[in-house]
Amino acid sequence: MASIKELLIELDDEQVLGLVKKELDGGTSPQAILAECQEGLTEIGNRFSAGTMFVSDLMMGGAVFKDISALIMPRLAAGSTGKKLGTAVLGTVKDDIHDIGKDIVKSLLTASGFEVIDLGVDVPADKFVEAVKTHKPKVLGLSCLLVSCYDSIKATVEALKAAGLRGSVKIIIGGGPIDGHVVTYTGVDAFGSAQFAIDYCKEAYK
Amino acid sequence: MKYNDKYDRNLQIVKDTVAFKNKHVATAYAGSTPPAIYYNVTVAEHYANGAEGAKRHLQYINELDARGPINAMNVGYTSYIDVMESMGWWSHVKMPGIELPPNSVHQVEEKAILEVSDYDFIIENGYNAMTQKVLPKIVDMARVGAFFASMQQQDASNQLVIDAGYPNLISTVVFPPFETLCGGRSMPKFFMDCYKMPDKVKAAEDSMMKDMSAWISSLPAEKYNVGAWVGGLRGASSIVNQKIWDTLVWPHMRKMAEILVSKGIIPVMHCDACWDRDIARFRELPAKSVILNTDGMTDLRKARKALGDHVAFMGDIPAQMLSLASKQEIVDYVKRLVDDIGPQGLLLCPGCDAPATAKFENMAAIYETAALY
Numbered sequence: 001m002a003s004i005k006e007l008l009i010e011l012d013d014e015q016v017l018g019l020v021k022k023e024l025d026g027g028t029s030p031q032a033i034l035a036e037c038q039e040g041l042t043e044i045g046n047r048f049s050a051g052t053m054f055v056s057d058l059m060m061g062g063a064v065f066k067d068i069s070a071l072i073m074p075r076l077a078a079g080s081t082g083k084k085l086g087t088a089v090l091g092t093v094k095d096d097i098h099d100i101g102k103d104i105v106k107s108l109l110t111a112s113g114f115e116v117i118d119l120g121v122d123v124p125a126d127k128f129v130e131a132v133k134t135h136k137p138k139v140l141g142l143s144c145l146l147v148s149c150y151d152s153i154k155a156t157v158e159a160l161k162a163a164g165l166r167g168s169v170k171i172i173i174g175g176g177p178i179d180g181h182v183v184t185y186t187g188v189d190a191f192g193s194a195q196f197a198i199d200y201c202k203e204a205y206k
Numbered sequence: 207m208k209y210n211d212k213y214d215r216n217l218q219i220v221k222d223t224v225a226f227k228n229k230h231v232a233t234a235y236a237g238s239t240p241p242a243i244y245y246n247v248t249v250a251e252h253y254a255n256g257a258e259g260a261k262r263h264l265q266y267i268n269e270l271d272a273r274g275p276i277n278a279m280n281v282g283y284t285s286y287i288d289v290m291e292s293m294g295w296w297s298h299v300k301m302p303g304i305e306l307p308p309n310s311v312h313q314v315e316e317k318a319i320l321e322v323s324d325y326d327f328i329i330e331n332g333y334n335a336m337t338q339k340v341l342p343k344i345v346d347m348a349r350v351g352a353f354f355a356s357m358q359q360q361d362a363s364n365q366l367v368i369d370a371g372y373p374n375l376i377s378t379v380v381f382p383p384f385e386t387l388c389g390g391r392s393m394p395k396f397f398m399d400c401y402k403m404p405d406k407v408k409a410a411e412d413s414m415m416k417d418m419s420a421w422i423s424s425l426p427a428e429k430y431n432v433g434a435w436v437g438g439l440r441g442a443s444s445i446v447n448q449k450i451w452d453t454l455v456w457p458h459m460r461k462m463a464e465i466l467v468s469k470g471i472i473p474v475m476h477c478d479a480c481w482d483r484d485i486a487r488f489r490e491l492p493a494k495s496v497i498l499n500t501d502g503m504t505d506l507r508k509a510r511k512a513l514g515d516h517v518a519f520m521g522d523i524p525a526q527m528l529s530l531a532s533k534q535e536i537v538d539y540v541k542r543l544v545d546d547i548g549p550q551g552l553l554l555c556p557g558c559d560a561p562a563t564a565k566f567e568n569m570a571a572i573y574e575t576a577a578l579y
Contacts, residue, residue, distance in 0.1 A: 054447045059397050
């Protein structure tokens with residue numbers, strides 16, 4: 001019989017939700033199920049990086065995990081969700097209202113055990129500064145789908161410098177029209193895919 | 207319509223390129239918003255005044271054409287881009303100067319407009335009926351009326367472009383059902399539907415295709431109606447898995463292309479993101495009749511190996527390079543591309559749509575370099 005991890009990788013939502021219910025009723029700890037889900041989502045991310053799973057699979061995996069979480073969370077005692085790996089702040093930069101890429105990263109980071117502060121879309125530089133000041137993340141992820149918004153990334157980097165926070169946080173960017181030219185132009189640290197963001201955060205909190 | 211030598215010459219170059227008979231590399235222009243920034247008006251102003259916007263658009267292309275010949279237009283001008291996209295994508299489109307800052311580009315609002323129950327409505331009533339139902343929810347109907355009123359001037363607009371000598375490769379815009387439903391349901395919800403109720407989605411798509419096929423079949427086979435944009439955006443191979451692509455994306459894209467070819471209209475398969483996984487499938491399209499238009503993310507070297515002289519390519523200078531790279535980097539990129547895949551069956555063009563911030567000298571570099579081949 002397939003495990004929770006295997007069914008999650010197969011994106012078989014009905015089977016996996018049925019099995020989670022059965023395991024919970026049978027006394028398996030929610031933490032153990034959560035750990036298995038995290039392994040499954042990590043494998044989906046690895047397959048995405050290898051080009052054998054695709055954006056739609058990441059989104060479906062995230063949605064199934066959300067449904068599993070809804071079953072698990074009520075059974076977890078407050079504060080017993082396990083140790084958080086770290087904190088990441090995410091947002092789509094000013095004048096850009098796209099949220100899909102950001103939401104995929106958020107979903108995968110959450111599933112991987114990170115606390116994610118999601119500032120939403122069309123986020124001005126000062127909001128990012130405020131969030132970095134408040135939550136002290138090691139990684140700030142900026143999403144940008146528009147070439148016309150490169151200056152919003154740059155303005156965010158400059159605002160963090162002006163606030164004396166640039167040295168405390170690594171800034172990564174993602175989105176369609178992003179490459180090394182944009183990294184150089186804006187002064188961020190790196191760019192990459194959703195899975196890259198997860199790996200980068202794990203490395204930062206190692 | 208009255209045609210002229212420059213237009214006829216360019217049209218022949220386009221046709222020869224699609225048929226792999228061209229001796230030199232061909233070129234096309236793509237860029238909705240660079241003329242605004244170049245001539246110091248806001249993007250909002252550029253869209254707001256249709257007559258001025260159309261003139262500015264052509265003036266910009268003419269300036270580039272003076273630096274190196276441009277053989278076709280891959281993006282025409284319209285001041286009603288929000289209405290057109292709303293109709294094709296069943297989504298609200300935010301416009302600069304209205305809901306967005308004046309120098310922003312228009313952006314699609316990712317919000318579910320359709321409910322799951324709307325699939326049944328579509329299956330029963332088709333694309334046209336659903337469009338009638340959805341439009342008042344996503345666009346100001348007074349603006350829709352103004353758009354259709356402006357269509358009465360369409361002949362005059364087409365004549366302006368013809369007078370300038372540029373065949374318009376996207377004189378018609380065609381959204382495959384997958385893209386339209388994805389817009390209407392919002393990407394996260396639609397993708398879940400594709401996993402959880404693929405048969406229902408397919409039935410809705412098939413129903414939409416009946417209206418869409420009838421409409422495409424009714425397009426006038428006129429000389430100015432050179433090509434049609436067939437959008438492949440969220441159906442890209444890098445975005446959806448193989449099963450979704452095989453069943454819900456490709457069959458309708460292929461069918462649309464086949465009907466267009468039968469009408470003598472060139473399908474311009476506008477394929478954003480990466481299509482490497484399925485690139486060989488483009489061999490299923492009629493030979494030497496189609497343009498594959500990519501944005502720098504699909505590997506055209508591999509595509510040429512897979513497709514040989516079956517499908518012409520248009521692209522693929524990346525938008526970010528046009529904005530941020532040096533002129534020499536553009537020259538080098540274009541040279542590498544032409545050297546690697548050859549000038550035959552190739553139209554050099556900005557990938558997708560040049561951004562507002564594209565440097566004029568970078569745009570000019572495309573056409574100056576093309577002239578060397």
